[in-house]
Amino acid sequence: MSEPEKTSVIEMRAVSVGAMRDIGLVVLADVNWSVAPGEFWAVAGQQHSGKSDFLMLSAGLMAPVQGDCKLFGTETRRFDETKLTERLRVGFVFEGGQLFNQLTIRENVALPLQYHRDLPPAEAAQEVAALLELLELTPLAEVTPANVSGNWLQRAALARALMLRPEVLLLDNPLAGLGARHRQWWLRFLDQLWRGHAWCGGRPMTLIATTDDLRPWRNANRKFALLHDKKFFPLGAWNEIESTNDPVVKELLAAPAELIS
């Protein structure tokens, strides 16, 4: 095994990605990608370009139609319960949160901790309260998701994903539909996580976010990729994106008409 394969967090070789809702439908083909620990990737794509499916496959939530996809050096096809430790090293934030509607925000956030460590609510309470406080969710702790706005739902989903202090965080279009203040908060907080947040013991986190708008992710430290026409294109760093003439990248960099007006 070569050196990069040993150290990669995610390694894809000639991967074809199927749609989560229709596994027979290939949304991306021949993807070759490698993510090293501590990298921060923003994967851009227009609507229906397969961003969510790509991220689900990266997280080991579905198997590739073709090719090899490895997470921490383990084939995701074999990502069964014997590999639970590896799975718990990955956190996943769904677009829109996908919180459990029958549970309150506190119960949603506490669930992974209680389930995997088999803790009664009282014993998990302190740790859950600290995370809710960190993400400014304490006032909404006893509210069910149906009564929370989209801005805070997305943040509650982040809290749930961070509960077990993962090493890698995958975020599906995390800034979609957020207000300007929340958007700023997210970018600042994700940057703190990437540099090493106290919640995760100061350990730098590997982050991969999908987006349909590249502008908020402008940062010299991030790596960029594009999903278009069923293909995966690594774009490099921000300065390389700015100098590109690719019309799709230019579209993803352009401000929406309503913002310009």
Added chain:
Amino acid sequence: MRENLAKAFALANTQLIRRAQLPKSYTDLVGRKLFLFLLTLQGLVAFALITLGVILRKSRAARNVIRPRIRQEIARAGVALLPMFVFVALALGFLVIGQTVSTLAKFGATDYLGTTMVIVVVRELGPLLAAMLVLARVGTAHVIELGTARALGEVEALEALGIDPVHYLIVPRVIGMAVGVFSLTVYLIIGALVSGYLFAFLQDVPLTPGDYFKQIAGALSWLDFALLALKTVAFGFFIAIVTCYHGLARPLRLEDVSRVAVRAVSQGVIVCVLIDALFILLYLVA
């Protein structure tokens, strides 16, 4: 989704066959129905085995999360249905047992009372009626809840958190329903036998309560208790399996919900009748 679960659910995806044009001959139609039945049966058996495997393998896992959920489900499939079951027990007693007792008394055949009550109420009517009522009240709710959870991506969210959806969503419902059907059947039988005697008493049937219950006790054997327990637990288990399978098998669109709920209830009834037939065979053999 876990590979074995995905395979079991793939068998429920029979839309292509169901939406195809009706065959021109009756034999083709029967063949198609039989094929659909076998596909569904295969999916249900696979799902039941997966669930049973998870119950046995993870009986000690995440007890602090799963046990409260089991208690919730027992409350929903058992305790919450008690008022309805009291009413049904009274109705069953007045309408069926009271008339049977008074008719037997009229012909001087009260010696057969115990045997008749045990066969009609304890072995057949009580368990089947309890199962049907739980299927209608709680089974349909399972289909809708799980279909919605699947459509909203909650199953994928559980997988992403490393939580087994069968352990978290299905096991509590299956255990809750098995316990619920068993308990409610016991209450239904006791309620129906007592109210039946009250109705007969009002009709001046010359039978003391002591004689009535002595006859019933005399007609009961240990086998009745054992098979009653087994049968009601089997009813609860398989009703939950059928309804959860259809709810979870694929993300339901709003227009699909009523159709899938109806299909799940129909299959639930068929499964209960088949289990009942199996237990009649067991009684005959024993």
